[in-house]
Amino acid sequence: MTKKAKKTKNTKNYSEDFNGTNKRYYFDDTEKLTLEKMGIDENNRHQFPLQDLKQMLICEQKAKSIAAITDKIIYAIKKIIFFTPNFNNNKPDASNYSCALLTDVNNDSWAIVYRPSYVKGIDDDLIVKKFPEYGKKNKTKRLETKIQSENPILAVMSDSEISLKDIIKFSVLVNELPSDVINNPDQYLLPLDIVSRPIANMSFRHYAIYLGNKKVVHITGEGTKCESWDEFYKPTSSSAGSSYFSFFSIFSSNLSMLGGTGNLTRHHPIIPFKKQEAIIEDISKAVTINYGKGTYSITSNNCEHLVNMCVLGINRSGQVDGKFWKPSFWLYKELKSEADELNYQNSFYRSYKSHIGNCIRRAGESRNYTRSKCEIEREKFDKRIELQPNPPCKIQ
Known part of the structure; x- marks a missing residue:
């Protein structure tokens, strides 16, 4: 074999234009074999x-490396079936979801929804x-x-009646945040995550929606407000507000007790309950009408009710559900109806929508990514892909 032939053998020998540019990409033999199996x-x-x-x-490499799969x-x-879901469209926070729907030889179907993190x-x-048997039943x-x-x-939940605890346990990631989150929240929170902090001398926590760029939305004494991260994390008696905390005045007239700092907790939906546009709309409506002003109730209209309604529907x-008995409920009905309560639109509403969008964009600009923005943009499917491996192949 000549030196020229050796050089040809060791060179990746398949190429295509990348998205119409002059940049070339070459598949090696291992990559071609993987694609052939699929x-x-x-x-x-x-x-x-x-x-x-x-x-x-x-996706194939990730699947092989994740024990949960x-x-x-x-x-x-x-x-x-591979695709990038609709809820990933136009997201300015570099959160690329990929979906794979698999049907095995037993006719059981599997849904894999994955979002890689680009932030440490x-x-x-x-x-x-x-x-089970979704392939057989088409x-x-x-x-x-x-x-x-x-x-x-709704795709990954049961068709039967379920409890809030079941929903949260399966589809909301809850983790305590390090102390550095106080100074750098965009390194630990994605826009529209729910975040909570302790309330001094009480077992309850105060909840807010993180917008990005050190801004939150939460219920205060004047209803639902957009405020700074510092105002949420280090509340004063004035920001607590007498109307918001009227329930607690039964026990104490010292409203400063409702301040308090401590470990923050992130409550992050692993799969969206609502599209991002719908969440932004509902937050904007809530702020526009000062939702909750004068109507705060520990059992039916508290800070956690607000954030769950806006982000989770x-x-x-x-x-309070465990302390004050609540019947089980249909997730489907609540997602369609509860957020409709915030049905209001005017110039302030449009302004708040713009403000939230700006917070999300600014958060992305200040975040330290592990990959370049260009690489992140490419890591999603351009089209829906449906394949039938022959013979069937295993993830291994």
């Missing part, structure tokens, strides 16, 4: 955008859910439709 070979590879082929390889999905896969202080998001398409709906959470408070 049903893509040299005969049909040209039918797929290069960005999507690269994203399939990224390999330990659950043990049978060979006969059908694969923020965890990845992952949900792996089994749907329900996989219905599952995909639910993921693409206004309320993606559920008018419930986990803090």
